[in-house]
Amino acid sequence: MSENQTMLDYLLVYPDYSMWSYEEDMCEEILEQYGEISENPFLVENGLSLSTEAEVPEYNLETLPFFQTVKNQESGETLTPRGHQYELTEVPEGTRKSARYLGHGLHEYTGKFYPQLVSTIFSLLDLEAGDTVMDPFCGSGTTLYQGRLESLNTVGIDINPFSVYLSRTKVSTLDVDLSEMREFSFSCKTLTSEEYTLPEPDYLDKWFEDPVINQVRGLHSQISDVQNDQVRQLLFITLSDLLRTVSHQDEDQIRVLRADEIPEDVDVYEMFEDRFNKNVKRVEDTQDFKTKFDLNEETVVEQADATTMAEETSLPDIDHMVCSPPYATGLPYVDTYRLSLFTLGLLEKKDRRDLERQVIGNREIRPQEKEDLEAEFLDNYDSLWLPDNVKELIKRVYDLNVDADVGFRRKNKAALLYKYFRDMRDVLDQGHQMLPEGGNFVLVVGRNTTKAGDDKEVVEIPTDDFLYDIGEMVGYEKANLVEKSLNSTAIGEVHSKNAIQEEKILFLEK
Incomplete structure (x- = not known):
């Protein structure tokens, strides 16, 4: 660098939530790709100062992880990286880290x-x-x-068909017809096995109480009638996300074990509606960002x-x-999500071991x-x-x-x-x-x-x-x-x- 060359300075502020030391180390390593970093509490109390010979491309600043603001000292402009904007949709006050913002929260x-x-x-x-x-x-x-x-x-x-289904559905939140998704409405009807048959009924009937599985049948039948593929997949993923909660499966175990307390009097429709409304909001936020950042x-x-x-x-x-x-x-990813695999018709029971x-x-x-x-x-x-x-x-x-x-x-x-x-x-x-x-x-x-x-x-x-x-x-x-x-x-x-x-x-x- 020549003696007369002017350095550009950026002030980067960390989030309000606590970070692990390795996360801070990685942030420093990222910034060192562009220039020299320092901790200067007089300039930025909770963050870093970056000095560079050339302006950092806007895309690289926009996609910085963790930081909540980046200020260009020369221009005075302050940028909020995309990641922080995404996090604020899940935790508006920004005081804790969320791994479930936008489509990331569709399914556990x-x-x-x-x-x-x-x-x-x-x-x-x-x-x-x-x-x-x-x-x-x-x-x-x-x-x-x-x-x-x-x-x-x-x-x-992925070799696991449920992973493929979930991944496609998560990405589809960028493109799904939001108006058709909002139009979906369901009636709280219960269906017996004589009225509507789920995939692998003999297996699934053993993992739910009768009042519960009859509600699952009712939802499954209505979702199956949805013509829009992306909307139907989002609805099935919404249903899938509550299956372990309302079944005999112990949610605290990664392998399929029966829970000590079996849910009997469960309003599956209320749980589904709550998840569905949250997922509509996730899609709305995702598509707002798609427009904002031209995704x-x-x-x-x-x-x-x-x-x-x-x-x-x-x-x-x-x-x-x-x-x-x-x-x-x-x-055991296949074992953990076998209820979803069978309910969504992604796998036949006879093929699970293979x-x-x-x-x-x-x-x-x-x-x-x-x-x-x-x-x-x-x-x-x-x-x-x-x-x-x-x-x-x-x-x-x-x-x-x-x-x-x-x-x-x-x-x-x-x-x-x-x-x-x-x-x-x-x-x-x-x-x-x-x-x-x-x-x-x-x-x-x-x-x-x-x-x-x-x-x-x-x-x-x-x-x-x-x-x-x-x-x-x-x-x-x-x-x-x-x-x-x-x-x-x-x-x-x-x-x-x-x-x-x-x-x-x-x-x-x-």
Whole structure:
């Protein structure tokens, strides 16, 4: 910089709610892409000062995460980033962080990304409006929807048909005919099984009290008559979001277990109406922002297997991938949402086990498959396309359990770990084929543990480090690594006491 060159100064104010230290660290890392940062309480009491040689593009300022205002000292103009405007629709006073603003609040989803983190990753990637980001494990559609809110094209795949349905519905809030949605009205009629048959009636009847399931039938029949596909999907997602609450399923458990207290005298119609009205407001707010920020990009969502995604001809070209991948023997997404899968007609009961076995990281395995995986691992140990540290840990778990007096879940663990890391290697390899030079595959992932052997030895599984090493082996460069702690757990996204408390954000660059 020449002696006479004038620096541009920006004052950035943090939100009124508390932030985790890693969130502040990431905000600083984002700003350091543009210039020098400092904490100056005389200029900004709760925030940062940024000095730059060149003006920061308006899009990059607009899409900054967390900050509630950005002031250009030279022009005197103050900008409110989009993210803060979005948050204020859910928490008007802005005093607490919300992960459920706009379409993010359509449906509960266990273990989901929180949108502020997705936005932070986008800013760390220094994206431009119109770039295309893909999530190969799109789950509830957080990455896809947040990308659209930030003027990005988004692409998502998932093997779980409920995830595909929910993701498409969430994104559809940008385009659905609001007038037709408002026109929907329902009568509080109850229907018996003789009058209206739900998909998989024998199964669903066992999970609801008769007065409850008859109300569900009444709503289902009326929603099914709606002709507009997007409106019908939004209504079914609204119904889906209350199913676990009014069923025998224990909401506090991620697996399907019966609750101690069974809801009997439940007004399903009142609950549906309350959720429906809230969702209409979410759509109204979303479409107001669509007009305000000209959010006219596109989204593609397909049901597909991430281990073979490069073969999917329906997917467009992409610039980056961002995801929160599954863990080995982690959350049972198919099991958790089986009531929704069956009620919405997305899966037949006879196909549930097969679908679960296709999910990366699942814990379901047949005896013959276990034997085949163990033989593949042991017979080809030296030549396996996996880093040595990954193979050594799998072998350690196998050795501890093979002759031990342990249950079948632990007997299966080594085979399942091998399958998981083999599958994730294939996902990273497929991503490498799809990404352009300079494109990043970003993963938010932590580490978990397992107990092995007669002494129940605790074995740490450093999934984060292993996937980073596998990525390098596949051909990526280790571009950046951000350590974080207490992410979604801090805002109530995970019910389990065993939820991952610390994670890393892995940036793998092609």
